[in-house]
Amino acid sequence: MPYPHGIEPLMPTRPAVIVFDVNETLSDMSVMGGRFAETGAPSFLAKVWFAGVLRDGFALAAAGGRAKFADVAAELLRVSLAGLPLNRGVEEAVGHIMSGFADLALHPDIVGGVRDLRAAGFRLVTLSNGSTQVAGKLLGDAGIQEAFETLLSVEDGPAWKPVPAAYTHIAKTCSVEPGQMLLVAVHPWDIHGAARAGLRTAWINRAHAPYPAYFTPPEVTIRSLRELTPLLSADGLDRPR
Known part of the structure; x- marks a missing residue:
């Protein structure tokens, strides 16, 4: 063979x-960039944000702590989106981006x-x-x-x-x-x-x-x-x- x-x-x-x-x-997460763009944030921020979620989750684990992935992801979004010229409120933007996980494809x-x-x-x-x-x-x-x-x-x-x-x-x-x-x-x-x-x-x-x-x-x-x-x-x- x-x-x-x-x-x-x-x-x-x-x-x-x-x-x-x-x-x-x-999952193909490349579409998450579109979710960022739809809120007025730059699409490239999706990769930076996801890498940051992993970094912070690892840091919590290394220090003996833990948190749910969704909680870390949402909170880091609030930090990442703060001060950007969004087309909606920060909390609405966070919800829109986080809901993208439900629409991912293989x-x-x-x-x-x-x-x-x-x-x-x-x-x-x-x-x-x-x-x-x-x-x-x-x-x-x-x-x-x-x-x-x-x-x-x-x-x-x-x-x-x-x-x-x-x-x-x-x-x-x-x-x-x-x-x-x-x-x-x-x-x-x-x-x-x-x-x-x-x-x-x-x-x-x-x-x-x-x-x-x-x-x-x-x-x-x-x-x-x-x-x-x-x-x-x-x-x-x-x-x-």
Whole structure:
């Protein structure tokens, strides 16, 4: 069987559970820029804001605290939008932008990739720093929620990713060892955190970007989720690394 980009399978054993990050890994968040523009704010601020939400969530976790993703996101919006020439009040703008999460769609490679993995017999779950409601609507609208065994959020666990306890908690929830789980994510920080917690890792690199050298590298790199099932296929698992 030919493998994507000439890559041979790198995994000596088949993972029991495949764990998906949600925001940006499954969901296409590029449309959030339009939500900002509709309020009179610059569209580029969407990426700055989302990176800031992650930064502040990580900072809270590092200091031993926690907050819901939506609460951090909304409060940082109030800070980010303050003083801008908006076409509506700040609170109305915050509500308009936050409601954009309910309208997100999946990346084009996700539906087929998820169905391929489920057909191959893998257990599929999500683990998001956001809410399970957002993940549920995203997957339900695309008609693939039933492919997932469960949808999980760090809101029900001990800490935000990439704190190690976030990953070990989901392993306990799924009744497997961390090394029996494979995290699929677009974020190098998530790949690094999962690897440090003992999980296997697959990085989706849709943007053809270089991987930061200061993070633990992924076990496999793919450009589309459709490439993952062949890499995990049974006929390749016994091949040497």
